[in-house]
Amino acid sequence: MGIKGKIAWSFMTDKVSKVLFQASYREMMNLLMAGSTSVEEINRKMKQIGFKVGETLLMDYADRIRDHAGEFHEFANTLGLAYKVNSGQVFTQIRVSDDKQTIKFTDAECPICAGVVISDMPGLQYCNIVSGVFDAVMELRGFKADSFQESCKALGDDVCTWTLRKYPESTQNY
Numbered sequence: 710m711g712i713k714g715k716i717a718w719s720f721m722t723d724k725v726s727k728v729l730f731q732a733s734y735r736e737m738m739n740l741l742m743a744g745s746t747s748v749e750e751i752n753r754k755m756k757q758i759g760f761k762v763g764e765t766l767l768m769d770y771a772d773r774i775r776d777h778a779g780e781f782h783e784f785a786n787t788l789g790l791a792y793k794v795n796s797g798q799v800f801t802q803i804r805v806s807d808d809k810q811t812i813k814f815t816d817a818e819c820p821i822c823a824g825v826v827i828s829d830m831p832g833l834q835y836c837n838i839v840s841g842v843f844d845a846v847m848e849l850r851g852f853k854a855d856s857f858q859e860s861c862k863a864l865g866d867d868v869c870t871w872t873l874r875k876y877p878e879s880t881q882n883y
């Protein structure tokens with residue numbers, strides 16, 4: 710996809726107020742916290758929400774993406790572009806491991822947890838909706854992989870990091 714295509718694509722994306730998004734996300738998280746018995750359950754539920762969101766996003770953009778990723782490591786670019794289109798900002802860093810089996814996406818200015826400080830829920834993956842979106846894209850594009858939020862600014866980390874891992878070829882289980 711050429712530069713012109715990328716720009717045209719981003720202009721075609723409808724915008725929503727960041728405050729509206731963050732406030733809605735925060736209330737969604739509060740609801741999950743109130744209805745869950747463990748941090749792991751909250752993380753899992755937020756990822757499930759992300760998966761549904763990812764399905765919708767992929768359907769919406771499928772017609773507009775001309776160059777689908779053919780190899781796992783190419784999702785570094787594909788998901789980087791999708792993040793830019795949907796968040797209006799770019800990942801601070803995207804790293805592909807030497808064996809091309811792992812991709813780490815980092816945002817030092819994560820728009821999801823901006824302004825949020827959580828000190829009493831260690832292990833909470835506040836921005837795990839992104840992991841769910843990644844999982845949906847992987848599954849619907851036929852890749853066996855999964856993702857998780859590795860670090861979170863809301864919990865005191867310097868950056869938010871989402872890690873995407875491709876399963877070994879022999880692995881049959883999700």
Ligand SMILES: [Zn+2]
Nearest residue numbers: 819822836869
């Ligand atoms: Zn975050």
